[in-house]
Amino acid sequence: xxxxxTSFHATEPVPAPGSDQVPVPGRDPASASGRGSFTGLVLxxxxxxxxxxxxxxxxxxxxxxxxxxAAQDGSPPSPGGGNxxxxxYFSHEGxxxxxxxxxxxxxxxxxxxxxxxxxxxxDHEQAVSIGKDEQAAQIRPALAANVxxxxxxxxxxxxxxxxxxxxxxxxxxxxxxxxxxxxxVAPFCxxxxxxxxxxxxSLQEKISGGKVLPGLAVRSNSADSSGDEAREWLQxxxxxLLPRQ
Ligand SMILES: Cc1cc2nc3c(=O)[nH]c(=O)nc-3n(C[C@H](O)[C@H](O)[C@H](O)COP(=O)(O)O)c2cc1C
Numbered sequence: 367x368x369x370x371x372t373s374f375h376a377t378e379p380v381p382a383p384g385s386d387q388v389p390v391p392g393r394d395p396a397s398a399s400g401r402g403s404f405t406g407l408v409l410x411x412x413x414x415x416x417x418x419x420x421x422x423x424x425x426x427x428x429x430x431x432x433x434x435x436a437a438q439d440g441s442p443p444s445p446g447g448g449n450x451x452x453x454x455y456f457s458h459e460g461x462x463x464x465x466x467x468x469x470x471x472x473x474x475x476x477x478x479x480x481x482x483x484x485x486x487x488x489d490h491e492q493a494v495s496i497g498k499d500e501q502a503a504q505i506r507p508a509l510a511a512n513v514x515x516x517x518x519x520x521x522x523x524x525x526x527x528x529x530x531x532x533x534x535x536x537x538x539x540x541x542x543x544x545x546x547x548x549x550x551v552a553p554f555c556x557x558x559x560x561x562x563x564x565x566x567x568s569l570q571e572k573i574s575g576g577k578v579l580p581g582l583a584v585r586s587n588s589a590d591s592s593g594d595e596a597r598e599w600l601q602x603x604x605x606x607l608l609p610r611q
Contacts, residue, residue: 451475451605452513455525456537458486458493461556461589466525468593469554472600473523474608480526482507482536497529506539513544521550521605522576524569527586528557533565538572547575552603554582554596556589579603 451473455466463479470477484507486493500507513519524541526533533555541551553569555562561583570578582599584592600607 448518449473449475449606450518450520451523452478452516452519452521453523453525454478454480454513454540456480456527456534456540457525458527458534459490459586461586462525462527462554464589465554465556465584465592465596468589469523469525469596469600471611472593472597472607473605475519475521478513480536480540481510482534482539483510484508497534500535501530501532505535506542507536509536509539509543516544516546516549519549521552522546523552523554523600523605525554525556526565528555528560528563528565531560531563531565532568541569541572546573549576550579550603551576552579552581552600552605554584554599556584556586558586 452475453466453470453473455462455478457463457466457479466477486496499505524537526537551569551573553562553566555565557563562581566578566581580603582596584595588595597607
């Protein structure tokens with residue numbers, strides 16, 4: 367994983383797929399060719415649309431996955447906005463982000479990055495040391511942003527790296543400050559060899575009234591290529607998959 371994936375200035379919560387898309391006006395060829403008095407106007411509009419489509423900023427946004435209403439098993443979307451699925455993750459060095467993006471592409475819904483207000487140093491050893499201290503003191507770092515409306519979601523797919531056999535403390539901040547009661551929580555992690563450790567039980571202890579499913583553990587160096595494993599886990603967890611692209 368290249369360190370270029372690491373970002374401490376990542377985006378705010380990503381809105382529901384489609385919600386940030388600007389509708390492109392339809393272009394009726396008849397209106398351009400058959401109505402001379404409107405030709406100039408139509409040409410101007412077409413140029414404006416082309417400029418919008420090919421402007422570099424149009425490619426800066428994350429491609430929104432298709433609506434999960436097209437779930438493979440034909441089940442209707444869950445109540446609330448979108449398909450009721452939130453993929454929330456913490457990532458310091460980018461591996462968990464890579465896996466979260468793979469999972470998000472497989473299920474749709476919304477993608478949210480859990481970030482602490484105070485970012486961790488890029489230096490691995492320093493981060494390891496701070497992570498250990500925070501765990502020892504059971505710190506709950508303040509989050510840079512919160513999910514605005516948790517009631518939209520019935521399923522939260524929660525990703526984190528393993529830090530000293532635990533999720534980073536910011537993940538505990540997230541589960542303790544967001545109402546996960548009545549929701550299904552599917553945890554996944556990336557790790558350097560410890561697997562999930564005790565994190566599933568630990569999350570279940572902190573999420574009262576929510577059901578934590580068996581988790582998915584992927585080694586850091588496999589995070590980029592774990593699509594099949596992730597889809598299999600999602601299917602076993604009863605989370606509807608979008609058709610493969
Ligand atoms: C503070 C810290 C503590 C870690 N502790 C463990 C650990 O206990 N067990 C383990 O297998 N990997 C450990 N790792 C390695 C990470 O779990 C692994 O590199 C993970 O994929 C990083 O995810 P990220 O790139 O999304 O931040 C630790 C890494 C850091 C920075």
